[in-house]
Amino acid sequence: MRRVLLTGNAAAAWGARLARVDYVPAFPITPQTEIIEALARWIDAGEMAARLVTLESEHSMITAAGAAAATGVRVFSATSSQGLLYGMEMLYTVAGWRVPWVLVNVSRGLSAPITLEPDHNDVLAARDSGFLQIHCAGCQEVLDSVLLAYRLAEDARVRLPVIVNLDGFYLSFTREPVSIPEPAEVDALLPPFDPQGLAFRAGAPLSQAVAVLGGGPYSYFRYQVQLAAQNALAVYDEIAADFAERFGRSHPAVEAYQCDDAEVVLVMMGSFATKARAAVDRLRDAGRPVGLLRPRLLRPFPAAACRRHLLGKRALAVIDQNLSPGQGGVLATELAAALYGRPGAPLLASFIGGLGGRDIPPEELFEIARVTEAAAERGETPPPRLLYTEAELRELRKLQTIAAVERDRRGPAP
Amino acid sequence: MYRIRFHGRGGQGMKTASRILGSALFSTGFEVQDAPRYGAERRGAPIFAYVRASRAPIDERGVIQRPDLVLVADDSLIPVPAAGVLAGIDAHGLLLIRSAEPAERWRERLNAAARVIVLPITEPLLDRAALPQVGATCAGAAARLLGVVPAEALAAGIEAELGGLGARVVERNLAEAMAAYQAMAPLAGAVSEDGEIAATDYHPPDWVDLPFETARVSAPAIHAALTSELVDTGLWRSLRPEIDYDLCKGCWWVCSSLCPDGAIHVENGRPVIDYDHCKGCLVCLAVCPPHAISAHTEAVTPCAESS
Amino acid sequence: MSEQETRYRSTRDLPSLHLLGTGTPMCAGCGGLEALHQIYDQLGERSLILNAAGCMTLLAVYPYTPFRGSWLYTAMASAPAGAQGARDALDILVAQGRLPPEEDLRVVVLTGDGSAYGMGLSATSGAIERGLDFLYIVYDNEGYANTGQQYSGATPHAALTATSRLGAGFPGEKKDLFAIWVAHRPAYAATVIGAEPLDLARKVEQALAIRGPKLLLALAPCPTGWDFDPQRTVEIGRLAVQTGVWPLKEYRDGQVVHTKVPRERKPVEDYLRTQGRFRHLFEPERQDALIAAWKARVGTYWASVET
Incomplete structure (x- = not known):
């Protein structure tokens, strides 16, 4: 274990590296971009055995992530704000596929007006998607939560994708002391991904995410997501206790x-x-x-x-x-x-x-x-x-004066 | 807790300064938080970075409101309100300015409550277009003023942050940092940690109930043209192009057309530079056929003539 | 491909055992399904189909699937991105030794024209530019047929649709998706139609022998959307070829080759008259200008081919 200064973004990238993810579909967006840049650098340098592919949008990125997870590899990706919302359709979709993978969201306020700085409306827009959500308060928590998230997502009682959230600027670009666990310690916490029989293989026909007719089957499948998400409470406590025992850091729900x-x-x-x-x-x-x-x-x-x-x-x-x-x-x-x-x-x-x-x-x-x-x-x-x-x-009023809204301040003219 | 802010221009290495100091403090046994403040800023624009250091885990976050130490890498930023160099600095604080002018001049000029000291710029810079990298210098000065960072820790910080750039870069930065570290020796430990605001004695926020306003007012819409001209991007400039009208042939279509910012207009058939908005890129100097444009180091207040 | 290279020298060589299951809810007489089942005869169980939203979303309705291989329904805009993720994952698994090569799958996108010509173009373009090894099948029924045949980017000029019901019909022009693919320099691209099974079989055979992005663009006569009796699907498909409205061609090695050039093209009217969506060109009175425009469009195309 080493204790070093890492930004929240670097901590997220370390989480993915230590989780030995196989596949990283990516798309740049501030303030997340450093995460995929770090992963790309490690992969290019041969320090990390994974494949990174830049898609043409977050919608495609989340589709590729879900499809790869559905094929049986461990997948990581990251986004922010507008990107998360651009991919919103696929958040619901891949959660419905019951594929476990981890998406880091670096929170940033939503347009309009557009901003680079953080609040939580982006990640909360994904609240009802079926993704589980872990919200971090510090850079150490970011690294640890990525590891916890894979254990949680891949647990047979859960098997749902997880968003790990950190705040832009306040964590993403801020360095804090972070303990980087030894790979062997993480391997003991997080065994290789087992697709549990839900993956595409020749000789094992599988038609996944098919249509249903009628509310009966639909309700069954969606409510199974609810039951899995509820299971995740007890499973999380169990995993967090295991994590605390191994690493001496407590991350309760x-x-x-x-x-x-x-x-x-x-x-x-x-x-x-x-x-x-x-x-x-x-x-x-x-x-x-x-x-x-x-x-x-x-x-x-x-x-x-x-x-x-x-x-x-x-x-x-x-x-x-x-x-x-x-x-x-x-x-x-x-x-x-x-x-x-x-x-x-x-x-x-x-x-x-x-x-x-x-x-x-x-x-x-x-x-x-x-x-x-x-x-x-x-x-x-x-x-x-x-x-x-x-x-x-008062400061806003100065801006509004420049924007020439002054004359209507008191509402519509009589 | 120590709270330190570094102010400079984009490209001068303020993020590097905060990281070197952060790493040095961390290796000394402090808990540390360091961050640059990014925005839409570009090269030459005012930028800052900050460091917090404490013997206990740090819960405070975000921009430092009440600094113990402020370092200003570029003294031309001081009169720029948008740079916020003096924000929150009180009698407890220490203000270190990298400047060719003596501290007394700055004390008179600023009339600030804080103690003001100067890190002298001894050699005049021949070419300021390069925006000198002074991150290591600022970190070295800060390390000594805090008085809690041994020279070895400073060196380790430089190695940690710049090691990837090669031995020569490390060596040069180490020399600069150590020079600043030595220069500040008489003031070692001049910075003291400030405490926390007490919950019993604080200025309560003057919260306001936002009134409803119609969408014409309250939508993020600008009902006017050309308001960007109110922004003095001339503040980004460290080198100032000047036209020698004895040499100027009046071929304004060259410099005026090629100026990326459109900051050269034509008066009576001659090009005139708009210094409120010229960012000092020096494209005009590079393209002027009769070489009538030359570059000059900005004075302390680059936009004095505009105010 | 020369006659010697193909397994499909005559119609007698076409597969007699069909691999796509029956029992799907596609409309009776669906020209898209006709093309798909012929293609699937060569794809078989070692395939993973990534489906984009459209009529064929309903091929698999829980718990009924017509596939021997695998299927993943994605969304309207991003089936090629699903193919990217699946292909990459399969490659990773094979490279790591976690998947025996004999259990590998061929990755296929199945999409209607609504996605292929519009919402899915960005994802398709991205997958082609990344050189993804996938087969991209379009069933082009020239409208958003699954929602009741509103016009799409594939709708031909003057066609009546649910959103161009009156007057002269759809005012726009059918987009040239084949040309859009060719502009990307893919590994292979071809137009096909279920009514010409030998031509189709040879093109599928050809496509499956090449690595990289491959297009099979099938015109899909649609009894429901085009308003004709289901038994005329093949007749209309053949007329589309014989009148020159649907040129059968392929692109490989940087060249476009027409695979079936009608010796003497039948009049375009013969094709138009078969479909209710063009009835207003002839009743209650003949719209000479619109018909002449159709003829001119087809004539111009073939003039460019034949020169």
Whole structure:
């Protein structure tokens, strides 16, 4: 084992290398591109025995990935944002094929307006595809999660593709200390891919992904995906325990930090959650009983684990780095569904922040805690809050002046 | 936790500086986080990179708001608001400027709360078009100012980041880094770690409730032409082309047509360079038939005449 | 291919044992199925068909499949990318010794014109440029037939479709997919039709002997979409060839060769009159301009071939 400084992108590439993937269909998109560049370099240099092919789109890339996995090789790919959405049809399709492979998504906000910086709307658009989702908060987690993802995807009780998500910029281009496991250690964790009789071979005719007539068969096949995804909760716990034993690093389905005696719990996903961890430390310094809950799995959603940590708390502050227009934060909705009707369900305050890479400084996390504590005191759920300041609006107004929208600011002319 | 920001121009090696320092601190036993700040920036445009280092795992992320140390590789960036060189630097902070001018001049000029020191540029650069690679120099200076990075760790950092480029590159960068490391010896340890903002004493954010606005206002649409001319891309320029009108033959269709940015217009049959937008690529110099265009090192404030 | 090189010297040499299963839900009289089953006679069980969305998606409806070999339904836009993934995976498995060469499969794309002429062009172009070893079969029924014959990029001029129902019919021109393939310099490309089984068999034989990207573009008379009695599928197919509307040709070694040049072309009207989609050219009154345009188009094509 070596401990070195790696970017999130390099950590993802190391995960694929250590998983001994056979095949990498690729397509460039910022901020993911460094992952496939690293793999291409290793393959060209003979350091990695895999084949990398650049397709002409992410739609084709995901098709090729699924078809290769369906033929019985271990497949890795990576994308971001617009690319993930361009391939969206195939996410559902290949999940329905029940082929296990791992797709790294480097989160980046979606157009329009177009941006390079991160939020989670891209990966959440894939929420209902049948892909499982692991969300990472640090570069070590990225490497480890790629390995965990192959074990999870290929388990006979699951056999579904997995997305490993990391935030653009905040992880993709940021170096942190990462332990790179020895190949032999990884081989012991992750045996070679066994297609379990579902692969194309001459002499073994197989018609895969065929049409069905009627809702009965359709419901059966789709609900089998649901059952497999639900199995993945217990399977994940088992794999994560095995991983922790081998490598001494714990990656639970839900990370709970200072939750046991907390009265107010911040809930976040992804790399911004480490900022919340730091804020919890400061709040604890000030004697405030605040904790942090970070779901690492979004699909399957670890509802029971969330309930175990959250029932009986006074209030939650759910900070969503995404936006479902007309509803609000996706994680808030997921948690509300997990807690609904349960005795001891806490008050839930919803915050939207970090859209398009917008930073969330510690002061805002302190204020979120304060607002949520006050709401719990009053017993009144506050309205959803966008983290957006007067200063930001003033800056935007300057831009709007240049864009010549000023005269209509107050709405349509009478 | 140490928080360090490197400011320079695209192409000057600020990412390299952050990585050398990051690797050096990591090999010294620190937990480290380093990152460049990419955007739509291009060569010559203001860019920055940052390093965090702590003895405990680092949970803080993103752009450094309150730096302990800011290094400025190119002093012409200081007056450029978009570069954000001085952002968040307070009395606790240290500002190191690579400059041919003495520190006193900068202290007077900036009137900043932070301590200001200078890493002198001793030899005048003959050709600034090459945008000197000063990543190793900046990393070397920063390492000594922190006072916690031994010279061997700095050397290891340079080997780790530049080893792939060959022994000569490593040797040259090592020499430059060590020179800066020595130059900063009197100020070794001048940078101190700042603490964390306390949850009991902070400026609460002035959150605003966004009002609804009609789509004409709230769609990302620009209802005007040519607004890009408000962007002073002249700030990217380190070398300034100047036309010697005694030599100029007035064949404006050469330089004016071939200027990639369309930054040479024609007045009374003569080409005139728009320095607010000239990026200093020097295509005009290369194509001018009578060699009437020459290149000159930019002054400290390249766009002073535009303001 | 000379007569000596082929197994198919006369129609008596055509396979008597047909390998594609019956019982599929294709329309009675389907010209596409007619071509496919003839092609499949030479493909057999050592094939993996990647299907693009279209009429033939319904060849395999759970739990019924007509294939002896394998099949994977992908999507409308990306069947060639599926072929890429499958071919690469098979090559990897064989190279690693995980798949005995005798268990290897031939990779085949099966697509209608809707995908081949439109949505799937990008993926097809990419697969050809990467030199993928695959056979690409198009059943061209000249419209989005599976959804009720709306016009597609393959619809011929003046045809009535569900989205060009009135007036002079489809105003556009049929795209030349064969030429688009040839522009990519593939290993092989040919037009075929189920009504000419000997010509088709020789071309399949030829294609299967060559590595690389290979096109078999089959005109697929469609009783449902073109509006004719199913029993006339072969007659209409032969007329398409005899009138010169559907030239039978192949491309290999950088040359296009016509494999069946009608000695004396029948009048184009003979072809047009057989189909309801062209009835408005003749009833209630004759549309001389549209018919003349059809004749001119076919005449110009053959004039260019014969010179």
